[in-house]
Amino acid sequence: MSQDGVKAIRAVLVDDEDLARQLLREYLEAEPGVEVVAECANGFEAVKAIGELKPDLIFLDVQMPKLDGFEVLELMDSSSNVIFVTAYDQYAMKAFDAHAIDYLLKPFATGRLKTALERARQRLAQHATAPPPAELSAAARPPGHTLDRVVVKDGTKVHIIPIDKLDYVEAQDDYIGLRSEKKLYLKQQTISSIETQLDSKKFIRVHRSYILNLERIARIEPFTKDSRVAVLQDGTQIPVSRAGHVRLKELLGEVG
């Protein structure tokens, strides 16, 4: 377990290919002070294992069944340290440079893995706080790519909200509330960060604390002298700021 009195790094390997996991395991077995506590072959398993085992370090593949690497990242409670392992992803690399501990491009040499582990050890020793996982994930996605679904965790269950089922997003302190099919799901992410991930032709920031699905709007009504409310098809009222109203008008033409 421990080497020279130093606590071993507890690592989880996430990759849908057996051989890829086998290679990484083989490399890590030769590394002192690293213990592989779980191996996962798909996104659901990964979320579950990470939630239960709270590992220090996660080796995360990007393309997987059920949930991809970015989605797994969004669903982690703790900011475990992540090393992305991918075959080829020219966009994500830039973001990894800035946020993740490291990224490994398959196939990689043991020397490259040692460097990544060294960085992880430093990060762990400093107890440095990684950015919230959802923020990291938002930064790691390729530019110009809008979400076609949002993943949220409710206890141990994972919910997948297709983007056309999302009514609106509201800011709640460090969280956002996502409203879909009469239910509200909470997620640790800022409203500005999710705003950049949504298709700006379909979702509009109508207020500092609200992003609205355009298709849900029934009408816009005056509220006070300066402000308005958007009335949704189900009757819900969402405040619309003056700037939000300007944005709405730009997108829709004149709407009262």
Add this chain to the structure above:
Amino acid sequence: MHPVFTNRAVAFVYLGVWTGLAVALSSLIRELSALSWGQALFLAGALCVLLGFMCMTPWYTCRTLPFSLTAGRKIAWNHGAAAIIATAIWVACARGLAREMGVNLRASVPILIALGLLLYYLSVAIHYAYFAVESSRQAALEARDAELRALKAQINPHFLFNSLNSIAALTVSDGRRAREMCIRLSEFLRNTLGLGERENIAWKEELDLVRAYLDVEKVRFGSRLEVEMNVADACSECQVPPLVLQPLIENAVKHGIATLVEGGKIRVDGEVKDGLLRVRVENKFDPDSPTPRRHGLGLRNVRTRLETRFGPSASVTARKDENSFGVEMVFPCHKTE
């Protein structure tokens, strides 16, 4: 060379239009002078031949002054001057010819000038329109060529690097399989790279390529990838555009098998019937898995290439339901060119 001289259909239309104009002009001349129908037709005919040739000159001026690249003022000046010169020559010829026939056309000069300028400007406009259509057709052709070249040259980097990673893993645990995988991967790469120059390959060559590809993917995905091929021997010698099946198989792996936790089967059926090659690729997919990017690019490419090659006798239809995906392509089976 002006298309009137190179394209029979254009020449025909041009001749027809000017014949009509000649008849119209002769009736105008009869209104304005005391000439008989025969004389008027002769005069109008001669003038239309002359103007008909003059109205082809914008072919050169329009080409040297491309509409989108030339300042509006320069276009107006140049064509304006050309129109005036052409009209002046034409009206002078008309008066000279009429005088030879013993008629004075002086009173109708303003009408002739208007007519000359109008027809010349019309011709300039038509030439510009012709060039615009031509250049957009050219651009479309070049774009398609570029797409084809890119498609032939493409080897999915994900596939390549993931395969190399599998080989790296196998070298220690199972050297023999690592070697086999190297060989199959090399076969696939060699065959794909050699396709660049070829217009057609035999269907069996395409099938070999796909088998090599699938063998490599089977090592990567292990028991998750199962393949069932039912391809009739009658297809073997059909000449097909290279890489017409491989992109569909790659999609089936990437968007199908790779999304399934337990994996699944790719089914390939092929037969020749009434001179048509009919190929079906079917696979399951997980509707709850995230959709990889670049969805449908391979399918669209295959469709465009078959349509360009075979026209309406080719078809590519895709069918998607709850959790399975199927593509069927049908195109003529030509044996050896």
